[in-house]
Amino acid sequence: MTSIVFRCASLDETHRIGVLLGERFEAGTVLLLRGELGVGKTCLVRGVAEGIGVSPEQPVTSPSYALIHEYSGRLRLFHVDLYRIGYTDLEDIGFFDLPVEEGGAGRRGSACRRMGRTPPGRCLHRQSRSGIRYTGRREPDHRDFGKGRNERSMAPAVDFLAAAETDRPSAGHATRGRRKDRPMALIVQKYGGTSVANLERIQNVAKRVVKTYDQGNDVVVILSAMAGITDSLIEMAQEITRTPEKRELDVLLATGEQTTAALLAMTLNAMKYPAKSLLGYQAEVITDCTYGNARIMEIGARRIRELLAQRHIVVVAGFQGCDMEGNITTLGRGGSDTSAVAIAAALKADICEIYTDVNGVYTADPNIVSKARKIDRISYDEMLEMASLGAKVLQIRSVEFAKKYSVPVHVRSSFSEEEGTMVVNEDESMEKLVVSGVTCSKNDARITLIKVPDQPGIAAKIFTPIAEAGIIVDMIIQNRHSGKFNDLTFTVPKPDFDKAMELARQTAAEIGAEDVLGDNGIAKVSVTGVGMKNHSGVASRMFAALASKNINILMISTSEIRISCVIDAEYAELAVRALHTAFGLDKV
Structure with missing residues (x-):
């Protein structure tokens, strides 16, 4: 042979x-x-x-x-x-x-x-x-x-x-063996703010990183700033001016992750393990120039690969990058998740582990539903829906990256050795469960234009100024008012409510609408699951569960694997518990 x-x-x-x-x-x-x-x-x-x-x-x-x-x-x-x-x-x-x-x-x-x-x-x-x-x-x-x-x-x-x-x-x-120059796997680990909140926790993170490294793996670590540091830096900037220049604010905020990256690298070196810290621009995280909410365009990662080839543990400051002109940019809230998954995709890593203060993704918020259970495996699409609907475990853009590049993501706690939740490609076994989880968000507000003329182009006149202001519109409903008039209702993120109301009033005056009403006391409850694609009766069961608790539905929207209802905010927790029970998630 x-x-x-x-x-x-x-x-x-x-x-x-x-x-x-x-x-x-x-x-x-x-x-x-x-x-x-x-x-x-x-x-x-x-x-x-x-x-x-x-x-x-x-x-x-x-x-x-x-x-x-x-x-x-x-x-x-x-x-x-x-x-x-x-x-x-x-x-x-x-x-x-x-x-x-x-x-x-x-x-x-x-x-x-x-x-x-x-x-x-x-x-x-x-x-x-x-x-x-x-x-x-x-x-x-x-x-x-x-x-x-x-x-x-x-x-x-x-x-x-x-x-x-x-x-x-x-x-x-x-012969394979566990030789230092032949890694078993390339693993990207991301640690959130609570995981690196103080020096003791940074030392605990270092021990976990070393354990992974000693198993023969290549390790890249992505870090958030210490819990509360980003908010403190924003408050400090606002003591100088209520509207700090966005470029300079990004330079300031990036120092939070720079601090934790340097401290972890120091800790690892003190433990006699080779480690180097890199800032976003040193890791070649290239973004657009949208300060405060930049989007990643590409990741070169040449320096990361060079350090890995030398068997270094590479510690990268998350949440940040730089634009084509070398200006420091930040990726917005939860941006370190995006950094981690994007770098994992660029390196073709075997897995991206997201360490946080919870044990994984749950069927509902355990603070609301005492019987909420951890989900062992969830599809990218389900996770994307849940992240966009209020689940705070993963940032939305990180899930988008994971899905686009098929990066397996393991969400787990940095405070235990328990297995967490794997976010992976969908398979048939996932469709056996009709609903995977129930989410709730109180981060939305509702705006209604009363008696809008029923004419071609009216909707464009209403939503174009809102889009140009960078405000995301979610749910839209149009109802017949009387004669040739309609009532148009839509939702926007609560932080954008005042600006959206101002624009809506301006447009209403231009198009001859009768009035503009606003409501920032709403909540959006949703059920999500890939099993919805092949099972009927999900909507009726959801509506019946809400009706049984005398909860009125204000708006409804759906996708292939999700149904959302807008309700009064005071009933949000009651609605989540009712839906969790109605779909049998208490018994999973």
Whole structure:
């Protein structure tokens, strides 16, 4: 049996090898991928999927939680987690009908399989980030891999295969082990303000970071400012002027995270662990120029990669970046969550761990519902809805990043070792539960324009000035008033209520509306769950539960996986408890 070692220096090279192999695979080929978390097994499978023609619309993700993923290209591709999958599951897909090469991965790995009638021609063992061992009945001819492809673009991979034939590592090189230069996984950890509130807690964070590092992982740490520091800095600025210049305010606020990053790096160094702190601009977090609420445009992360290659623990100040002109910018409230997930995406990290002061995502706020339960797994879409509807565990933009780049996020407490909530891609098992959680927000206000002329273009005249002021409009309802007039009601964030009312009054005068009414004493209660897509009667059950408590519904809005009702704020907690019970979440 011929044995060839491919030595990959990056995940890109691992992906290219997968593409080249996939292009040559035939029906019945079996790959056995063995290695610890984060060594690049899924990266290789993504390349194989591309090589056999799996559409980019079918994103390849790790099967660790779904156990089996199936994809369609010129061949059917089954991506199986052999460590967690049972004997019966393997039998059902015909695994035992196919012979396996001696020395296969057994139960310690993933299996990437193309099912067909012919027996497997080769198997591949993924040993570590820096070494892949290829074994097969037929010796591969690297000169054929580029056939039909652009010769120049394929040259690096062809050279890579050619070099592997003559540059074989020693036997010791192929053994995984926990060597310092071969990380088990790349893990991004983010710690919130309560987790780093004082020096004692920073020392506790350092111990947790060191524990992860000692397991052989690469570790990048993203930090918030100490709890209360950001508010203190804002108050300090406002003692000078009620309207501080936004650019200078961002420079000031960024010092909160700079402080915690430096203190944690000092603590780690004092514990004899190599650590370096980086500010947002040093980590190449490039944003637009919207001071106070900047959006991340790209992350270079070159310096982070260099430090990781030297086995440093990299500590990055969250919440901040810089624009193209080098001005310091901040990302808005909860921005450190966004920093963490965005950096995890840029580094292609194996997981992003968000450490906070709660044990995970709950079916409702435990302060409101005593029987609220922690959710073990939740989809990106559910988390996005819950975050936008009042759940304060994750910042909305961080979930958007996680979903876009398929970054697994683990929300957990920094004060316990208990497992938290995994935020991952949706799978069928999640749809069994109709409603995953109940949320409540008192951060909205309602504005109604009375007797608006029923004419084309009126709505645009009302909402354009509001949009130009940067105010987000959520729910909109239009009711017939009388004759050729309508009443138009919409909601805005409570902090923008006064400005929105001023603009609404100006527009009402211009279009001839009779009056403008405002109400900032409302709450929005919502039920969320991917199971709604396949179950009927959710809305009626929600309305009945509210009616049973004599709670009047003022407004309603829906999405595919969410129903929201605006009610009087005084009934918010009562509504949450009623809905939590009505949908059986007390008994989950």
